[in-house]
Amino acid sequence: MIEAVIWDFGGVLTSSPFEAFNRYERERGLPADFIRSINATNPDTNAWALFERNEISLDEFDKLFLEEARARGHDVTGRDVVSLLSGDIRPEMVTALTRCKERAKVGCITNNVSAGEGAGMARSHEKAAAVADVMSLFDHVIESSKAGIRKPDPRIYEMACEALGVDPAKSVYLDDLGINLKPARALGMTTIKVLNAEQALEELEAAVGFSLR
Incomplete structure (x- = not known):
């Protein structure tokens, strides 16, 4: 019996920022996945990691990310990256979240930065309000x-289960990044890698045993 469903936010309940990254790269003639390659280099100590743990300011991130990008041959500022982070809410996933909340506890673990408005790093008041509505469900x-801690640190998943009062083995965790699923799975959580909404809902329905649509 699943007692809790724990969700990533960006790329799960919203469209993936990776789509925006790729669009930005195409528009500027950059190599595909250039931004992701920077974020994957020295993943615990790079500018992105420091910013997600709130160890540096936006101004510092802007400068450090540009230095990392230039080291790879192209100019991309940290502020440009931040402007791409806020995705569009996926209504079908929010419906699923609502259905899960009717029968189980629901939580969210999100790696985010102190930029934009609210947990979803929204770029407008309208989008921030929509994100706040979703966040209020958890x-x-x-x-x-x-929290000063980010995925994939195993402690962050333990913190979520402790806060919800559930055993990891009775929890489901959804994320769009495999690296963030591995420690959750090691704790005994059922994990779902979100490739798209349809696939994720099918797997989540199989895990919880009831309809989400």
Whole structure:
């Protein structure tokens, strides 16, 4: 019996920022996945990691990311990256979240930064309000920029389960990044890698045993 469903936010309940990264790269003639390659280099100590743990300011991130990009041959500022982070809410996933909340505890673990408005790093008041509505559904939310800890640190998944009062083995965790699923799975959580909404909902329905649509 699943007692809790724990969600990533960006790329799960919203469209993936990776789509925006790729669009930015195409528009500027950059190599595909250039931004992701920077974020994957020295993943615990690079500018992105420091910013998600709120160890540096936006101004510092802007400068450090540009230095990392230039080291790879192209100019991309940290502020440009931040402007791409806020995705569009996926209504079908929010419906699923609502259905899960009717029968189980629901939580959120999101790696985010202290930029934009709210947990979803929204770029407008309208989008920030929509994100706030979704966030209000959760029984507990952990934001890396507030907790000072980020996925895939195993402790962040333990923190979520402790806050919800559930055994990891009775929890499901959804994320769009495999690297963030591995420690959750090691704790005994059922994990779902979100490739798209349809696939994720099919796997989540199989895990919880009831309809989400």
